[in-house]
Amino acid sequence: MVVDGVFVAYGDGEPVLRDVSVTVEPGQVLAVTGPSGAGKTTLLWTMAGILRPSAGKVEVAGEPLRDRDHAVARKVVLVPQDNGLAAILTAGENLQVALIAAGVTPPDARRLTAESLERLGLAQQTDQLVEELSGGQQQRTAIARGLALAGDVLLADEVTSELDAANRQRVLDLLHEEAARGAAVLFATHDPEAAAACDLELHLVDGQAELVRAG
Numbered sequence: 689m690v691v692d693g694v695f696v697a698y699g700d701g702e703p704v705l706r707d708v709s710v711t712v713e714p715g716q717v718l719a720v721t722g723p724s725g726a727g728k729t730t731l732l733w734t735m736a737g738i739l740r741p742s743a744g745k746v747e748v749a750g751e752p753l754r755d756r757d758h759a760v761a762r763k764v765v766l767v768p769q770d771n772g773l774a775a776i777l778t779a780g781e782n783l784q785v786a787l788i789a790a791g792v793t794p795p796d797a798r799r800l801t802a803e804s805l806e807r808l809g810l811a812q813q814t815d816q817l818v819e820e821l822s823g824g825q826q827q828r829t830a831i832a833r834g835l836a837l838a839g840d841v842l843l844a845d846e847v848t849s850e851l852d853a854a855n856r857q858r859v860l861d862l863l864h865e866e867a868a869r870g871a872a873v874l875f876a877t878h879d880p881e882a883a884a885a886c887d888l889e890l891h892l893v894d895g896q897a898e899l900v901r902a903g
């Protein structure tokens with residue numbers, strides 16, 4: 689996925705991203721770092737087709753990215769910072785609904801849900817309501833949902849912020865497994881150790897980006 693010279697603003701405001709360029713290839717895990725407010729979420733939302741750049745281009749699978757529907761069709765999966773789960777559904781239902789909406793048959797959705805929750809250590813939580821899960825369990829459920837969708841591009845926004853050390857390592861390993869499967873993975877994080885475990889690092893400060901570590 690290619691981001692080239694992108695400017696992004698909210699409404700009529702000043703651009704929050706200014707001339708940001710980055711390429712992430714299948715098989716790579718790219719960390720997006722930078723202080724709070726630097727523009728990490730804005731970059732991921734732009735790559736997910738939710739925000740539209742005022743200048744520059746975003747390309748997915750060699751095509752200019754049009755909008756969110758186009759991103760979904762090109763298998764760009766976003767695991768949002770606030771987890772985006774339906775609190776009144778169970779963990780398992782959250783995955784099944786997303787999979788069925790993506791065109792997966794109900795039996796396959798059940799199988800993929802069980803496999804993905806198991807990968808995140810959540811088999812026991814399958815039938816628990818999301819609102820009854822801890823913050824870290826909710827975060828892992830959101831990751832399980834993202835992984836179950838098996839995207840070609842996986843955009844993971846601060847997905848380890850509420851996890852203990854063992855689960856953080858588990859999630860980092862899973863992001864690398866996604867890359868090994870052939871996905872291009874972007875991982876926004878505040879955590880220098882987590883960033884160091886990625887292949888590449890893009891550092892954002894005040895909406896401007898620098899590739900501080902190349903693969």
Ligand SMILES: Nc1ncnc2c1ncn2[C@@H]1O[C@H](COP(=O)(O)OP(=O)(O)OP(=O)(O)O)[C@@H](O)[C@H]1O
Nearest residue numbers: 698701704722723724725726727728729730731769
């Ligand atoms: N919906 C919005 N409307 C207006 N400004 C916004 C909106 N969302 C974010 N911003 C602004 O855009 C800038 C970048 O925010 P963004 O959330 O992308 O940063 P971030 O690096 O992800 O921060 P954090 O690490 O705290 O999540 C900030 O100055 C923020 O105030």
